[in-house]
Amino acid sequence: NAGVTQTPKFQVLKTGQSMTLQCAQDMNHEYMSWYRQDPGMGLRLIHYSVGAGITDQGEVPNGYNVSRSTTEDFPLRLLSAAPSQTSVYFCASRPTFGGRTQYFGPGTRLLVL
Amino acid sequence: SQQGEEDPQALSIQEGENATMNCSYKTSINNLQWYRQNSGRGLVHLILIRSNEREKHSGRLRVTLDTSKKSSSLLITASRAADTASYFCATDDTGNQFYFGTGTSLTVIP
Numbered sequence: 001n002a003g004v005t006q007t008p009k010f011q012v013l014k015t016g017q018s019m020t021l022q023c024a025q026d027m028n029h030e031y032m033s034w035y036r037q038d039p040g041m042g043l044r045l046i047h048y049s050v051g052a053g054i055t056d057q058g059e060v061p062n063g064y065n066v067s068r069s070t071t072e073d074f075p076l077r078l079l080s081a082a083p084s085q086t087s088v089y090f091c092a093s094r095p096t097f098g099g100r101t102q103y104f105g106p107g108t109r110l111l112v113l
Numbered sequence: 114s115q116q117g118e119e120d121p122q123a124l125s126i127q128e129g130e131n132a133t134m135n136c137s138y139k140t141s142i143n144n145l146q147w148y149r150q151n152s153g154r155g156l157v158h159l160i161l162i163r164s165n166e167r168e169k170h171s172g173r174l175r176v177t178l179d180t181s182k183k184s185s186s187l188l189i190t191a192s193r194a195a196d197t198a199s200y201f202c203a204t205d206d207t208g209n210q211f212y213f214g215t216g217t218s219l220t221v222i223p
C-alpha cells in the first residue's frame with residue numbers, strides 16, 4: 001500500500017492564480033480531510049469528507065473548495081490564491097469504523113507570491 | 114478556536130533522559146491522540162487515549178489524561194536521538210472534526 005499520497009510536493013503561485021492540490025489513498029478509507037499547518041498554529045482543518053459525494057467545512061474553509069467523486073481521491077482547490085494561503089497542506093484519511101487514527105500524507109508546501 | 118496548546122513549545126534533553134510534554138484543550142472530548150512529526154514529513158500516530166481512560170502505555174510512551182483539568186501529558190522514557198521531532202496532541206468529540214494543538218519541538222542530544 002502506498003498509503004496517502006499528495007502531489008505536488010512544492011508549488012509556487014502568483015496571487016490570483018488557481019490550482020488543485022491532489023490527494024489519494026489506497027486504504028479504502030471513507031473519511032478524508034485537508035489541514036493547513038502554519039508556524040505556531042498547529043494543524044487546522046480546512047474541509048473533510050465522510051464518503052464519496054459528501055463534504056463539509058472545517059475550521060478554516062474560506063478560499064478553498066473540495067469535492068469527493070471517488071473513495072480514493074479528495075482534491076483541494078484554491079480558486080484565487082492569496083499570500084495568506086502560503087502554508088504546508090496535509091491530507092489525511094481514516095476508516096469510518098474501527099478507530100480514530102488518521103493517516104497523513106507527506107504534505108504539499110505552497111508559496112503564494 | 115477549539116485548538117489545544119502544548120507546553121513547552123520547545124524541549125531539549127540529553128539522550129537517555131525522559132521527556133515530558135503537556136497538552137491542554139478547551140472543550141469536552143471523546144478521544145485524545147498524540148502524533149509525531151519529523152522535520153518536513155507528515156504526522157504519524159503514536160497513541161490514543163479515550164475520555165474514560167486515565168493512563169495508557171505503549172512501549173516507551175506513557176500518556177495520561179485528566180478530563181477534569183482538560184489536560185494530557187506524554188512521557189517518552191529513555192529518549193533516543195531518533196525521538197527528535199515535533200509532537201502534537203489532537204482531540205475529537207463524537208463528531209468528525211479533529212483539533213490539533215500547537216506542538217512541542219523535542220530535540221534529543223546524542
